Amino acid sequence: MATRGGPKTAEAIRQAAIDSFFLHGYEATTLRDLAGEVGVKVGSLYNHISSKEELLFSIMSEVLRDLQAELDRALEGWTAPSERLRVAIECHIAFHAHRAKEVFIGNSELRSLAPDRRAVIIELRDAYEHQVRTIVEEGQASGEFYYPEPRLATFAIVAIGTHVSSWYRPDGSLSLAEVASAYADLLLRAMHNPEVQVAPGDVLAAVEADNAPDAPEAAPAG
Amino acid sequence: MATRGGPKTAEAIRQAAIDSFFLHGYEATTLRDLAGEVGVKVGSLYNHISSKEELLFSIMSEVLRDLQAELDRALEGWTAPSERLRVAIECHIAFHAHRAKEVFIGNSELRSLAPDRRAVIIELRDAYEHQVRTIVEEGQASGEFYYPEPRLATFAIVAIGTHVSSWYRPDGSLSLAEVASAYADLLLRAMHNPEVQVAPGDVLAAVEADNAPDAPEAAPAG
DNA sequence: TTTGCGAGCAAGCGTCCGTTTGTTTCCGGC
């Protein structure tokens, strides 16, 4: 049967799009796939979306707004940089694990957006990263954190969150709380340890000599 | 003019493919694009490649083999876990920055490969990660490293390398050697610091309650 | 001088793409 889906159809399209963009990528996902998943013919999709790209854009912008809101809420009431950083890291990792598909789409499909829409997403992302970085810098300013590169530390948090979203499974050997806590431990240990390691030698020179010297020109991620 | 390209055509195709797969993605790259970039008509590509997917596969497998070879070479002569881990981290980051385009392709286009070819790539990747993890575990066994989660630490290295390849530019404020060294510092500080941080509260519970409870099912990266 | 072949070309194959159009169907409010 499957006659009128009512107002649920729009949400079903959205969910099917998240699943399929995640699994096969935006370019490889056809509207016919989506329609089939929802149980509708392809033309009917246009009763609920205005274009394929707009559908992608709405998914990407929503997840970033949710991430920002989640961080704001989690940080409420915490004042010490160590505490605030731990809260931010755990929140970041938990969100990325929970919303893995959308997060993955957001990180990999920026290039499929037209420049104006891409700019909107990048702005949202930069605002979030700036907020995390501010926490790190406050810890540095207060003398709590010894690690001297707040920008790199922030990037490390972002990188780990993205990576967790690609491998974490609820039925794995570690719970999400354990993963988030362990990574917060790792990063806070790094921030708090005043010791400086000594580089052993010329590793980099050797690697540099070996690889193609053509400089990276542009990131697909903007 | 542009008559016979000789044996240089094959290499030009490969380079054009790397650039275009990186910039627009495998699915969004057409053989007509590639041919145009090389200065040849589309049919002529098939004098040098057997299929579009085979071209992608050869790019992905080569970069992984090169990464493995680079790590093996860099580790020669180092024995202490701290030194070996630093060497591995710096090598990993430097390689990822130098071969950013291919690395990005390798991380994002696994899903575009047929299952048998994908399995080959995954095997190469797992072997590499296993080798890094072994270094971490040796440091733990010898009592040099205090951080209790070697698997997570290894993932952190991989995550940071991948992320560096997405933002590093030779004309940035930090040189590649500085970035690699700073990240090695960060990770070794974390490994060496015996302090354990105390979690401040129920951050995770709050985040969990908020987000969609649908469990991740499958990664596009296998 | 002849000949074999690598490497180019134009043309077209069948298929699928995102999107549009015109029409039908069903349901809630009158």
Place this chain on the structure above:
DNA sequence: GCCGGAAACAAACGGACGCTTGCTCGCAAA
């Protein structure tokens, strides 16, 4: 009972897409 609109449908648009075919050209070995 009827009517307006939301939402489904079938069909088709023009234009890619990856890949194949049949052919030509020009260099190099014979």
